[in-house]
Amino acid sequence: MSLPRETSAITLSLSDENAMAALAARLAPCLAPGWVVHLVGPLGAGKTTFVRAILRALGHTGPVKSPTYGLVELYPVSGLNLYHFDFYRFATPEEFYAAGLEEYFDGTGVCLVEWPEKAAALAPGADLTITIEPRPDGSREVRLTASTPRARQCLNRLAAP
Amino acid sequence: MHILGIESSCDETGVALYDTSRGLLAHRLHTQARMHATYGGVVPELASRDHVRRLPALVREVMSEGARDWTELDVVAYTAGPGLAGALLVGASFAESLALALDRPTLPVHHLEGHLLSPLLAEPRPEFPFLALLVSGGHTQLMAVRAVGDYRLLGETIDDAAGEAFDKTAKLLGLGYPGGPALAALAEQGDPARFALPRPLLHAPTLDFSFSGLKTAVALKVGAPDWRAEYAADLAASFQQAVVEVLVAKTMAAVRATGLPRVVVAGGVGANRRLREALAEAGAEQGFAVFYPDVALCTDNGAMIAFAAALRLEAGARVKWDRRIEVHPRWALEGLRQG
Numbered sequence: 001m002s003l004p005r006e007t008s009a010i011t012l013s014l015s016d017e018n019a020m021a022a023l024a025a026r027l028a029p030c031l032a033p034g035w036v037v038h039l040v041g042p043l044g045a046g047k048t049t050f051v052r053a054i055l056r057a058l059g060h061t062g063p064v065k066s067p068t069y070g071l072v073e074l075y076p077v078s079g080l081n082l083y084h085f086d087f088y089r090f091a092t093p094e095e096f097y098a099a100g101l102e103e104y105f106d107g108t109g110v111c112l113v114e115w116p117e118k119a120a121a122l123a124p125g126a127d128l129t130i131t132i133e134p135r136p137d138g139s140r141e142v143r144l145t146a147s148t149p150r151a152r153q154c155l156n157r158l159a160a161p
Numbered sequence: 162m163h164i165l166g167i168e169s170s171c172d173e174t175g176v177a178l179y180d181t182s183r184g185l186l187a188h189r190l191h192t193q194a195r196m197h198a199t200y201g202g203v204v205p206e207l208a209s210r211d212h213v214r215r216l217p218a219l220v221r222e223v224m225s226e227g228a229r230d231w232t233e234l235d236v237v238a239y240t241a242g243p244g245l246a247g248a249l250l251v252g253a254s255f256a257e258s259l260a261l262a263l264d265r266p267t268l269p270v271h272h273l274e275g276h277l278l279s280p281l282l283a284e285p286r287p288e289f290p291f292l293a294l295l296v297s298g299g300h301t302q303l304m305a306v307r308a309v310g311d312y313r314l315l316g317e318t319i320d321d322a323a324g325e326a327f328d329k330t331a332k333l334l335g336l337g338y339p340g341g342p343a344l345a346a347l348a349e350q351g352d353p354a355r356f357a358l359p360r361p362l363l364h365a366p367t368l369d370f371s372f373s374g375l376k377t378a379v380a381l382k383v384g385a386p387d388w389r390a391e392y393a394a395d396l397a398a399s400f401q402q403a404v405v406e407v408l409v410a411k412t413m414a415a416v417r418a419t420g421l422p423r424v425v426v427a428g429g430v431g432a433n434r435r436l437r438e439a440l441a442e443a444g445a446e447q448g449f450a451v452f453y454p455d456v457a458l459c460t461d462n463g464a465m466i467a468f469a470a471a472l473r474l475e476a477g478a479r480v481k482w483d484r485r486i487e488v489h490p491r492w493a494l495e496g497l498r499q500g
């Protein structure tokens with residue numbers, strides 16, 4: 001019996017929003033209580049769009065607004081409490097504690113975090129990091145990096161034909 | 162009747178004292194400069210927990226400036242939501258504790274109701290009913306306001322708020338964050354017709370807004386190989402033009418759909434000069450009058466909370482004595498009724 005090779009990173013080229021939605025739909029079933037996903041990329045890369053696509057895939061039909069102002073939005077969906085964070089407005093990483101956000105990362109919800117780098121080392125570690133790089137033609141290069149066994153299993157399933 | 166208003170739903174800590182017969186007696190807003198002076202050193206701007214440290218001093222200042230004794234306070238009003246749970250809890254706990262100590266009742270207030278009614282604090286004061294355009298860093302909504310407590314959401318942003326689009330576009334243009342006002346200033350020197358930017362949802366049948374794609378379009382222009390720094394003013398002007406056009410077009414469509422003869426603009430983006438000019442032109446053409454709150458009350462503040470509480474009480478709302486700390490981080494304004 002041969003064990004499948006562990007997949008810890010996948011890079012994809014996505015031509016448009018539909019391709020992004022298709023990827024989000026394949027990722028969404030992996031999410032379970034305790035998952036932390038980091039979304040990394042410059043302003044306008046499509047991080048919130050990606051989160052919206054994940055929520056749509058999980059059955060959420062209402063609006064998904066940018067959480068920049070409120071720092072966090074809660075979506076109870078598919079039996080999960082999904083928290084959508086945005087640390088963009090942090091001037092210093094300590095504001096992660098000052099805003100009282102660490103209590104959300106208690107292992108019971110799914111935490112999708114935009115701009116985790118603004119909280120630097122204080123940001124709870126990710127199972128999966130999604131890096132979105134826009135290209136001049138409007139397409140996106142998306143890199144998925146797994147940091148935990150369950151995230152690697154998820155990427156294994158994604159990579160399977 | 163003297164009403165103390167406490168606002169702590171996000172970054173700002175606001176406190177105000179409102180007298181139902183004399184009007185606004187005093188109001189204070191936490192500012193970064195004040196914090197530095199009082200406590201020394203750099204204090205995080207977003208610190209929900211710093212509301213705890215700001216509130217006692219702000220309340221004392223307001224009571225002293227309003228020249229009122231604690232025994233003269235009748236009601237403590239506070240923002241119960243929507244907002245950041247931790248930040249709301251601080252204001253609500255403080256308000257309920259103060260009311261308990263003074264043996265006075267409280268009145269929880271909806272943050273957006275405070276914004277919607279704040280133009281009624283200014284002169285000339287708009288009559289009900291009116292259409293409210295709420296445009297800030299956190300919100301972009303069109304609302305039909307028939308009376309105090311009677312609000313119907315007509316449309317809202319499906320992604321970024323207009324003020325957020327301004328702030329993030331400013332960042333893309335190297336103006337820092339939040340740089341909405343700096344972007345508007347730069348736009349004054351630019352050619353709004355230079356860059357073709359999208360007008361998201363402009364011709365959609367709904368009154369909803371979308372500004373996220375506009376930000377992405379600006380990012381693509383700035384990241385293009387032929388981008389040059391001297392284009393920044395033209396891109397700022399083109400961006401501002403796109404946002405203003407969409408806001409005004411949707412406002413005009415909402416006036417047509419509702420027949421409301423007055424438009425009230427609340428929120429920080431309401432201070433934008435180009436938006437004010439364009440709304441005035443639209444009003445002249447379509448026959449509606451436009452009203453704004455005082456500039457000092459465009460951002461989050463305690464005065465609008467005390468004032469909204471006063472109007473609710475006047476309309477028959479009941480204060481509460483149960484000492485329950487009431488917060489609703491997510492709270493729809495629609496369906497809010499007198500009670």
